[in-house]
Amino acid sequence: MTRIAVIADPHIGVEKPTFVGNWTKAVAHTNARAPALTIILGDLTFDGANAEADCAFAAEAIRALESPCLILPGNHDVGDTERDSEQPTDAERLARWRRHFGEDHWLSDAVPGWRLIGLDSQSLATGLPDEATQWTFLERALETDRRVLVFLHQPLFLEAWDEADRPGWTVRPAARARLRALLGRGGVDAVFTAHMHRAWTRLADGEPTLVWVPATSFLTRDASMPPQQGTAITGITLLDLTPSGLSIAFDPVPGLETFYIEDFNGTLYPAPAR
Structure with missing residues (x-):
């Protein structure tokens, strides 16, 4: 058996270090679970x-993990897929990510019998050259x-494969269909x-199991969110x-401080847009 730990949405930085304490506890808990890979x-x-300072801080922080680590970017790391966003994914943001963390998509055959494929959701449906490169990569990676x-x-x-576009929340419809x-x-x-800061598993005959993994940083209040599935917990996920x-377990981390992003009244991030 090979164990993998998944950590999501730590949101750690230097100017606003609110969630760094939770990250430190999540790292200690992950190390105690002794995964072969995080x-x-x-x-x-x-x-x-x-x-740049937040990227440098995070690149140093991940050194506390005792297992090898594979990392993917999110919207707060490299920007948004929407071209009219205040921080769209672009060449400069992707280059910053790569300087600190390496490629934004990857493949690993380290687990016997399995292939792990990591994708940059923030490049999808952007029209950037990086998107075309990633589609080619994915098609080849699936040949196994x-x-x-x-x-x-x-x-x-x-809610459903064929739902309308939900800017900022999900993969865009054209990219979703192709995926x-x-x-x-x-x-x-x-x-x-x-991304959703919730834990949820969707099983459907003839389709891949879809899993939302919980965050280590904060929760959101239902009233400010679009319709969402699952359970509002903080922690890591063990595979x-x-x-x-394959077995999947959501693993609450003891001692994590419970934060709701709405309680900061926009001083950390703007209130979520439904």
């Missing part, structure tokens, strides 16, 4: 999309006899996403893999 599923930084797990920051949808076709053809077992199977 995956960080985006929004590692508080504002790495704009602040191994069982496959896919990881990215934003969820594919909130659905590729994942179905590639025999993917499960897709793991973050136990064998050549023939």
